[in-house]
Amino acid sequence: GENVEQHPSTLSVQEGDSAVIKCTYSDSASNYFPWYKQELGKRPQLIIDIRSNVGEKKDQRIAVTLNKTAKHFSLHITETQPEDSAVYFCAASSGSNAGNMLTFGGGTRLMVKP
Amino acid sequence: GAVVSQHPSWVICKSGTSVKIECRSLDFQATTMFWYRQFPKQSLMLMATSNEGSKATYEQGVEKDKFLINHASLTLSTLTVTSAHPEDSSFYICSARAAWGLGQFFGPGTRLTVL
Numbered sequence: 228g229e230n231v232e233q234h235p236s237t238l239s240v241q242e243g244d245s246a247v248i249k250c251t252y253s254d255s256a257s258n259y260f261p262w263y264k265q266e267l268g269k270r271p272q273l274i275i276d277i278r279s280n281v282g283e284k285k286d287q288r289i290a291v292t293l294n295k296t297a298k299h300f301s302l303h304i305t306e307t308q309p310e311d312s313a314v315y316f317c318a319a320s321s322g323s324n325a326g327n328m329l330t331f332g333g334g335t336r337l338m339v340k341p
Numbered sequence: 342g343a344v345v346s347q348h349p350s351w352v353i354c355k356s357g358t359s360v361k362i363e364c365r366s367l368d369f370q371a372t373t374m375f376w377y378r379q380f381p382k383q384s385l386m387l388m389a390t391s392n393e394g395s396k397a398t399y400e401q402g403v404e405k406d407k408f409l410i411n412h413a414s415l416t417l418s419t420l421t422v423t424s425a426h427p428e429d430s431s432f433y434i435c436s437a438r439a440a441w442g443l444g445q446f447f448g449p450g451t452r453l454t455v456l
Contacts, residue, residue, distance in 0.1 A: 270447040
Protein backbone atom coordinates (compact mmCIF):
# COMPACT_ATOMS: atom_id res chain seq x y z
CA GLY A 228 0.00 0.00 0.00
CA GLU A 229 0.86 3.67 -0.04
CA ASN A 230 3.37 5.11 2.43
CA VAL A 231 3.72 8.86 2.94
CA GLU A 232 6.67 10.37 4.77
CA GLN A 233 6.59 13.99 5.92
CA HIS A 234 9.42 16.26 7.07
CA PRO A 235 10.14 18.07 9.24
CA SER A 236 8.00 17.02 12.17
CA THR A 237 8.35 20.48 13.72
CA LEU A 238 9.20 23.77 12.10
CA SER A 239 9.69 27.12 13.76
CA VAL A 240 9.95 30.29 11.68
CA GLN A 241 9.90 34.00 12.28
CA GLU A 242 6.86 35.92 11.17
CA GLY A 243 7.28 37.01 7.58
CA ASP A 244 9.67 34.21 6.68
CA SER A 245 8.80 31.31 4.38
CA ALA A 246 8.04 27.77 5.49
CA VAL A 247 8.52 24.62 3.43
CA ILE A 248 7.19 21.18 4.28
CA LYS A 249 8.15 18.17 2.21
CA CYS A 250 6.47 14.82 1.62
CA THR A 251 7.41 11.71 -0.28
CA TYR A 252 5.11 8.91 -1.36
CA SER A 253 5.71 5.36 -2.46
CA ASP A 254 2.85 4.44 -4.79
CA SER A 255 3.51 5.67 -8.32
CA ALA A 256 -0.23 5.30 -9.03
CA SER A 257 -1.06 8.10 -6.59
CA ASN A 258 -2.53 11.02 -8.47
CA TYR A 259 -4.06 13.35 -5.90
CA PHE A 260 -2.17 15.19 -3.18
CA PRO A 261 -4.06 17.39 -0.71
CA TRP A 262 -2.67 19.39 2.17
CA TYR A 263 -4.61 19.89 5.38
CA LYS A 264 -4.19 22.36 8.23
CA GLN A 265 -5.33 21.26 11.67
CA GLU A 266 -5.53 23.55 14.66
CA LEU A 267 -5.54 22.05 18.12
CA GLY A 268 -8.71 20.09 18.81
CA LYS A 269 -10.27 20.99 15.48
CA ARG A 270 -10.95 19.30 12.21
CA PRO A 271 -8.40 19.16 9.40
CA GLN A 272 -9.11 21.84 6.83
CA LEU A 273 -8.17 21.40 3.19
CA ILE A 274 -5.91 24.30 2.23
CA ILE A 275 -4.67 23.30 -1.18
CA ASP A 276 -4.44 20.24 -3.37
CA ILE A 277 -2.73 19.20 -6.57
CA ARG A 278 -3.32 16.51 -9.12
CA SER A 279 -0.67 14.56 -10.90
CA ASN A 280 -1.14 16.29 -14.22
CA VAL A 281 0.06 19.57 -12.72
CA GLY A 282 3.52 20.44 -11.44
CA GLU A 283 2.68 23.48 -9.35
CA LYS A 284 -0.35 25.22 -7.94
CA LYS A 285 -0.56 28.49 -6.07
CA ASP A 286 -3.22 30.14 -3.96
CA GLN A 287 -2.16 33.49 -2.51
CA ARG A 288 0.57 32.77 0.06
CA ILE A 289 0.36 29.02 -0.33
CA ALA A 290 1.85 26.93 -3.12
CA VAL A 291 2.35 23.25 -3.70
CA THR A 292 4.85 21.63 -6.05
CA LEU A 293 4.84 18.06 -7.29
CA ASN A 294 7.68 16.01 -8.74
CA LYS A 295 6.15 12.79 -10.02
CA THR A 296 9.45 11.32 -11.09
CA ALA A 297 10.95 11.67 -7.65
CA LYS A 298 7.61 11.01 -5.97
CA HIS A 299 7.71 14.01 -3.71
CA PHE A 300 5.60 17.09 -3.20
CA SER A 301 6.05 20.17 -1.07
CA LEU A 302 4.01 22.88 0.60
CA HIS A 303 5.36 26.42 0.53
CA ILE A 304 3.96 29.16 2.73
CA THR A 305 5.32 32.65 2.14
CA GLU A 306 5.08 35.69 4.41
CA THR A 307 4.08 33.53 7.33
CA GLN A 308 1.78 34.93 9.99
CA PRO A 309 1.12 33.79 13.58
CA GLU A 310 -2.27 32.43 12.51
CA ASP A 311 -0.47 30.01 10.20
CA SER A 312 0.68 28.17 13.34
CA ALA A 313 -0.93 24.72 13.25
CA VAL A 314 -0.22 21.13 12.31
CA TYR A 315 -0.05 20.51 8.58
CA PHE A 316 -0.67 17.11 7.02
CA CYS A 317 0.11 16.01 3.51
CA ALA A 318 -1.75 13.10 1.97
CA ALA A 319 -1.72 11.00 -1.16
CA SER A 320 -4.48 9.19 -2.93
CA SER A 321 -4.80 6.98 -5.93
CA GLY A 322 -7.87 7.24 -8.09
CA SER A 323 -7.73 3.50 -8.46
CA ASN A 324 -8.20 2.95 -4.72
CA ALA A 325 -11.64 1.95 -3.57
CA GLY A 326 -13.27 5.13 -2.38
CA ASN A 327 -10.11 7.14 -3.01
CA MET A 328 -8.76 6.68 0.48
CA LEU A 329 -6.11 9.10 1.65
CA THR A 330 -2.84 8.08 3.23
CA PHE A 331 -1.56 10.82 5.53
CA GLY A 332 1.93 11.88 6.40
CA GLY A 333 2.92 12.14 10.04
CA GLY A 334 2.27 15.86 10.25
CA THR A 335 4.38 18.99 10.72
CA ARG A 336 3.86 21.29 13.65
CA LEU A 337 4.50 24.80 12.35
CA MET A 338 5.14 27.57 14.83
CA VAL A 339 5.31 31.13 13.57
CA LYS A 340 6.93 33.44 16.09
CA PRO A 341 5.78 37.05 16.09
CA GLY B 342 -20.58 24.13 0.66
CA ALA B 343 -19.22 20.67 1.54
CA VAL B 344 -20.04 20.80 5.25
CA VAL B 345 -19.73 17.71 7.41
CA SER B 346 -21.14 17.53 10.90
CA GLN B 347 -20.37 15.04 13.62
CA HIS B 348 -22.25 14.27 16.80
CA PRO B 349 -21.53 14.21 19.65
CA SER B 350 -18.50 16.46 19.83
CA TRP B 351 -17.37 14.82 23.03
CA VAL B 352 -18.48 11.91 25.15
CA ILE B 353 -17.40 10.38 28.43
CA CYS B 354 -18.54 6.86 29.18
CA LYS B 355 -17.87 3.99 31.52
CA SER B 356 -15.83 1.02 30.47
CA GLY B 357 -17.97 -1.66 28.86
CA THR B 358 -20.60 0.64 27.40
CA SER B 359 -21.21 1.31 23.72
CA VAL B 360 -20.98 4.70 22.09
CA LYS B 361 -22.48 5.76 18.77
CA ILE B 362 -21.01 8.60 16.72
CA GLU B 363 -22.87 10.12 13.78
CA CYS B 364 -21.35 11.71 10.73
CA ARG B 365 -23.51 13.71 8.33
CA SER B 366 -22.83 15.49 5.07
CA LEU B 367 -25.09 18.50 5.30
CA ASP B 368 -25.13 19.98 1.81
CA PHE B 369 -23.92 17.22 -0.47
CA GLN B 370 -24.29 13.53 -1.03
CA ALA B 371 -21.30 11.55 0.11
CA THR B 372 -20.59 8.50 -1.95
CA THR B 373 -17.96 7.41 0.50
CA MET B 374 -17.32 8.20 4.13
CA PHE B 375 -14.18 7.52 6.09
CA TRP B 376 -13.54 7.05 9.80
CA TYR B 377 -10.24 8.04 11.35
CA ARG B 378 -8.77 7.87 14.80
CA GLN B 379 -6.24 10.40 16.00
CA PHE B 380 -4.20 10.08 19.18
CA PRO B 381 -2.62 13.18 20.74
CA LYS B 382 0.15 14.69 18.62
CA GLN B 383 -0.20 11.98 16.01
CA SER B 384 -1.46 11.75 12.48
CA LEU B 385 -4.86 10.57 11.32
CA MET B 386 -5.10 6.82 11.09
CA LEU B 387 -7.74 5.45 8.77
CA MET B 388 -9.96 2.92 10.48
CA ALA B 389 -12.46 2.08 7.77
CA THR B 390 -14.02 3.15 4.51
CA SER B 391 -17.75 2.92 4.06
CA ASN B 392 -19.92 3.21 0.99
CA GLU B 393 -23.63 3.74 1.16
CA GLY B 394 -25.54 0.49 1.27
CA SER B 395 -22.56 -1.80 1.51
CA LYS B 396 -20.30 -3.22 4.18
CA ALA B 397 -17.42 -1.13 5.40
CA THR B 398 -13.85 -1.97 4.49
CA TYR B 399 -11.69 -2.05 7.59
CA GLU B 400 -7.99 -1.34 7.76
CA GLN B 401 -5.65 -3.99 9.03
CA GLY B 402 -5.68 -4.20 12.78
CA VAL B 403 -9.10 -2.60 13.23
CA GLU B 404 -11.65 -4.97 14.76
CA LYS B 405 -14.83 -4.82 12.74
CA ASP B 406 -16.89 -6.36 15.55
CA LYS B 407 -15.72 -3.67 17.93
CA PHE B 408 -16.08 -0.71 15.61
CA LEU B 409 -19.42 -1.14 13.88
CA ILE B 410 -20.01 1.10 10.89
CA ASN B 411 -23.33 1.69 9.23
CA HIS B 412 -23.73 3.83 6.14
CA ALA B 413 -27.48 3.82 5.71
CA SER B 414 -27.81 6.79 3.38
CA LEU B 415 -25.76 9.11 1.19
CA THR B 416 -25.66 11.67 3.99
CA LEU B 417 -25.23 9.60 7.16
CA SER B 418 -22.68 7.17 8.50
CA THR B 419 -22.44 5.96 12.08
CA LEU B 420 -19.58 4.47 14.05
CA THR B 421 -20.43 2.47 17.15
CA VAL B 422 -17.65 1.66 19.56
CA THR B 423 -18.87 -1.46 21.33
CA SER B 424 -17.79 -2.43 24.83
CA ALA B 425 -15.51 0.57 25.02
CA HIS B 426 -12.35 0.39 27.11
CA PRO B 427 -9.94 3.12 28.25
CA GLU B 428 -7.56 2.32 25.39
CA ASP B 429 -10.33 3.29 22.97
CA SER B 430 -10.15 6.85 24.25
CA SER B 431 -9.20 8.98 21.27
CA PHE B 432 -10.31 11.67 18.85
CA TYR B 433 -12.53 10.09 16.19
CA ILE B 434 -12.97 12.05 12.96
CA CYS B 435 -15.09 11.23 9.97
CA SER B 436 -14.73 12.56 6.47
CA ALA B 437 -16.91 12.47 3.43
CA ARG B 438 -16.07 12.41 -0.24
CA ALA B 439 -18.48 13.94 -2.68
CA ALA B 440 -19.34 12.38 -5.97
CA TRP B 441 -17.76 15.25 -7.92
CA GLY B 442 -14.19 15.00 -6.77
CA LEU B 443 -11.37 13.38 -4.90
CA GLY B 444 -11.21 15.70 -1.90
CA GLN B 445 -12.38 14.70 1.54
CA PHE B 446 -14.17 17.04 3.89
CA PHE B 447 -13.78 16.40 7.56
CA GLY B 448 -16.22 16.53 10.42
CA PRO B 449 -15.30 18.40 13.61
CA GLY B 450 -14.38 15.20 15.42
CA THR B 451 -15.61 13.43 18.54
CA ARG B 452 -13.44 13.20 21.61
CA LEU B 453 -14.17 9.91 23.36
CA THR B 454 -13.03 9.36 26.91
CA VAL B 455 -13.62 5.95 28.45
CA LEU B 456 -13.27 5.79 32.20
